[in-house]
Amino acid sequence: MKNTDLTRKLNFNAGPAALPIEVLQQAAAAVLDYNNSGLSILEIPHRGAAFVAIMDESRQLVKELCNLNDDYEVLWLQGGGRMQFCMIPMNFLGETESAGYVDSGYWAESAYKAAKYYGNAQLLASTKDINYTHLPKWPSQLPAGLQYVHCTTNNTIYGTQLHTTPACDVPLIADMSSDIFSCHRNYTKYAMFYATVQKNLGAAGVTLVVLRKDFMQRVKRTMPDMLTYKAHAAQQSMLNTPPVFAIYVSLLMLRWTKARGINAIDIENRKKAQLLYSEIERNSVFKPVVDSITDRSMMNVCFIANDSRNEKAFTDFCATRNITGIKGHRSVGGFRVSLYNAVNLAAVETLVQAMQDFEKE
């Protein structure tokens, strides 16, 4: 298998990340003219039939891909994960109430820090002291009286991933920004989950938020509508002008995801990750960052060079082979290769070949 579009880079960026060429082609065509309407997708009115249909289909597809019934609400909101870090405690954590946070990385910790402004946010577990090189162990028993527990299913920076949903007898909220729709998952175990779309689900500019309708009603503050989930739900994510284009690209990604099927995606993602982790283990130049094999992420593979001088050399070597986006986050160093759904097996094979050829040189 070869990459057939030679003008396109092999893009392993962590997000914004690679998108399928067919999605890009449809998006570009819609920017010129949406569906032969004589208007660009950037110009269509958000309350017109064309966009309402986009919204309806996108909500339906999210529920279908997650196997969720009408007990759940699907929202498209702005502000990224960080706005969710604020809105979650604003909505669901009263000033004198408690919520639990599992700190598995920078973003998980940021969610915890934001919640502290609004109530008693408690750290349930953290691996910050070892720079998040493995996942924190959840407490066997939760403190009493938690309004919810917040976790992050995949830690983009550190290359760790929660492969099974921990048992949790209070409402569980998860940031799934970097692994939504990448694998089988029982979404009904979550009271709420959310994902910024620029990894597996579209182009930066919108955040998918899914929550149980009964949980959504538990609002603990009087606030402007803009900050409450239930007001967004009542207006079907059109409390004000939604980011039309970003939602449309997410719809294209949802259609693409459905056409491939979560099962096939899950299988291919395992193949991609196995191929790359095996090569890292085998290759004398590199070593993995995450020791615990069970904690390793299928989405972001972090590794370093045994000799740090080889890091720039290998990056330059990759550039000559049209490979981009492999630099690790500054807090970890080395390399981070993101294997989101739109990155195909052929791209990983090309990278692995480069690792082998680099080792020979």
Place this chain on the structure above:
Amino acid sequence: MKNTDLTRKLNFNAGPAALPIEVLQQAAAAVLDYNNSGLSILEIPHRGAAFVAIMDESRQLVKELCNLNDDYEVLWLQGGGRMQFCMIPMNFLGETESAGYVDSGYWAESAYKAAKYYGNAQLLASTKDINYTHLPKWPSQLPAGLQYVHCTTNNTIYGTQLHTTPACDVPLIADMSSDIFSCHRNYTKYAMFYATVQKNLGAAGVTLVVLRKDFMQRVKRTMPDMLTYKAHAAQQSMLNTPPVFAIYVSLLMLRWTKARGINAIDIENRKKAQLLYSEIERNSVFKPVVDSITDRSMMNVCFIANDSRNEKAFTDFCATRNITGIKGHRSVGGFRVSLYNAVNLAAVETLVQAMQDFEKE
């Protein structure tokens, strides 16, 4: 002058609104490949050199077009006007402090209502009781101790516009969503102004916020960074992943605006509005909504049919001439024709011709 691209509709929508065809063409090309990078604009990393250059140029062009020096900060934020309605009082209105709001329409009132959650928001003037058919008269003397005064320069729904900046001896904040860059304006009279971009400045999904650096520091609450302007400024609007594509389209619009020049835009906008208002006054079928000629908007022209049965008939008549987006907001009825910068004089001439032909029939 004729519209040369016959496949495109003449789009008078209030926002999302018409964009110049050359901007759409550049945006579509970038979705396929940004600047021969081998990556789509939807795929480039937001901390990479290509996007940092987009951000830098966009900030510089905003300052240039507004004649602002480095005392001002330019931010690109998510959440639209409604998030600004929250962030303004969160940042600048202490719980026991006062701020003044001028209520010139639905959006102005929404800003006032949001502020009431955070402090003593005072209504300085309102024309709500007459359905905003003219602008409210500002008080000759402001109440003592206001932290700021908030106003809306153009009222999209009602077709009124503030053509001169009122004298104000406290920091003045303005929502300029629907008339920014449409006319000459002394932006230095404002401590802060903001605009959702989907009218004169791009595609829905980002909000331009400009504020004086000294004013920005007056934060009245401890809050997560995501909710404070100064944290966004410290991170150059990259506190988290920005809406890359929306900012890029706004940059294209800024370049287009600069190439035409505010002076030429101002002159053409007056011509367009004069042509349409004159026809409404002359034509026996229609009458204007806003009586006060000095309050009439150059951006959104609202009118009704003398015989309401003609409203659907005229809309259908326009549809046969490729004209779209003229329906008035449900709270006003009739017609609303938006004449944003990207709507050219030829489009208005076509509409006026349709009005004349409809009258003859």
